Amino acid sequence: MPEAPRVRFAPSPTGYLHVGGARTALFNWLFAQHTGGAFVLRIEDTDKARSTDAHTKVILEGLTWLGVTWDEGPYFQGAENARHRADAERLLALGKGYRCFCTKEELEAQRNSGDGSTDSFKYDRRCLRLPAEEIARRVSQGRSSVIRFRMPDAEIAWEDSVHGRISFQGTDLDDLVILRSDGTPIYNMAVVSDDIAMRITHVIRGDDHISNTPKQIALYRALGAPLPQFAHVPMILGSDGKKLSKRHGATAVGDYQDQGILPTAMRNFLALLGWSPGEDREILPVDEMVRLFSLEAIQKKSAVFDTAKLEWMNGQYLSAMPADEFLGPVERQLALMGVATGSRDIRPIIDAVKSRARTVLQIAERVAVRMDGSFAVLDAKGEALIKKMGPAYGANLAHAVAAVKNLSAPDWTAANLIAAITAMAEQNGLKLGDAMQPIRVALTGSTVSEPVNELLEVVGRDNAIRRIEEAVTSSSSH
RNA sequence: GGCGCUAUCGUCUAGGGGACUAGGACGGGGCCCUCUCAAGGCCCAAACACGGGUUCGAAUCCCGUUAGCGCUACCA
DSSP: OOOOOEEEEOOOTTSOOBHHHHHHHHHHHHHHHHHTOEEEEEEOOOOTTTOOHHHHHHHHHHHHHHTOOOSEEEEEGGGGHHHHHHHHHHHHHTTSEEEEOOOHHHHHHHHHHSSTTSSOOOOOOGGGGOOHHHHHHHHHTTOOOEEEEOOOSSEEEEEETTTEEEEEEGGGSOOOEEEOTTSOBOHHHHHHHHHHHTTOOEEEEEGGGGGGHHHHHHHHHHTTOOOOEEEEEOOEEOTTSSBOOGGGSOOBHHHHHHTTOOHHHHHHHHHTSSBOOSSSOOOOOHHHHHHHOOGGGBOSSOEEOOHHHHHHHHHHHHHHSOGGGGHHHHHHHHHHHTOOOTTOOOHHHHHHHGGGOSSHHHHHHHHHHHHOGGGOOOOHHHHHHHHHHTHHHHHHHHHHHHHHHTSOGGGOOHHHHHHHHHHHHHHTTOOHHHHHHHHHHHHHSSSOOSOHHHHHHHHOHHHHHHHHHHHHHHHHTO
16 A cells, blocks of 8 residues: 655745646645645745745735635745755765866856757766866866756656656756756755655656656656656636736736635635636535545646636525625625624524625625715716606605615514515506616615615615605706 | 647636537626615626647547747756
8 A cells, every 4th residue: 555645835935826836736736636646835935036925925825715724834944944955965986976166157168159049058068077186177277157958868768647658768868957157956855855755656747747757757866756746737817818827817826816706606616727627517525625626527628717707606605605704804895995893693684695606705795885875886877777767767766765764773674675665666657667666776876786675674664765865856956 | 849738708717539519717798676776586798719630529639830938058
């Protein structure tokens, strides 16, 4: 019986948690959950110039928000410098690496000396041919050097869990530098050293790393370490088919959080970007995702991030969830908007509006309108209706208040309200719509809302009557 | 340029030699429901990149072309 899998997610804290990274993390997590393996989180902060603690914090928060939990870590790559260096020096001692004294300028000159840019540059191994005495002399002179890895000539191939067999020729690969002159490791060295030390069994990462993989495999072999299973997941593109970037608007998971996307919806949406359970299913509870997940079912081609579908999915989660479950986020948003809820239970209002909303932001806005008329904004359709009805708008509203005023506060229920309005419409020979729509517009400024009787109930007797009467007054004044 | 990866409706995808008149979902259009909208139900438009093979039979396997993307740093 093989050991339980160990996977890792290894972001660089040089920016926010992007949806692509979030999805990679999610796939790792799903795989770990499915197999009973361990998920380790490693922060790759070796680029000291660009890494910040603030970014690390945001990344951890983003993962937590999405429900991606880790079993180990976070480990910080920067803290493992001594091991990275030791591994690079071991390769040197083994004769699988060599010192290179070429300066950046010399390398640059070598690059440009080829016949134009038609040729790809490969280091010509001039320092590999240096006699031992010469190397010793230069080192004793204190000349700065890097350690390069001597790339074997043989074919390097692996069976990728999502792509199948991928192979490279060692002869096409450069003798990459693994240790800088300042003693810090280059990315590929650090990753391999860490993945070996952390006993990572499955490397699940973006397919922009496919070209790094043969280099890393060569390093594993040179270090005498067993290879992990590799799985390269496709990238996420913007709506124009280009790699997702700020130009496309929201790309960080925090942006979606701010827009009122639920973490469960985001997780569901991300899981289905590039992975399919193989059934015609869209809304998938997390335990189902875990049960059905497999690396082999991951798509090979990159996927376009479709905000419209995300919002649809969010709407599905919203309407299926009881108001209790997102009371917190709505209240937080209301506070931001300056709406005091006081001791009032806003759950009935949330229930009234949530099936028409796609984000919790929209819910909060609509709750605000129902609690406080000053948040109502007359939209184009509302304005058109007032214009079209002319004097009937105010007149019908006046009839409506009169009819509805007879209801005392305890009788102010949706059932009684619909009865009262229907009776009023009948008495006055009004079509139901001509009685209802003005109320909707007076209360919300819009021609779209929950059924008018429910709207009235949720706005509350005194508030509703006052607002409708104000609408009557202002409509007769112009 | 070299090396590598990829290619099914606008988008996410099912499909893995015959069950394909290519299925589902988002988005779009229409109808029903209805005081409006949403939800829900029903319906419509919409795809196997191209060219060659292999095969009785190809969306599916092979080769080529084209296109897109990635890598080609003392970045990660």
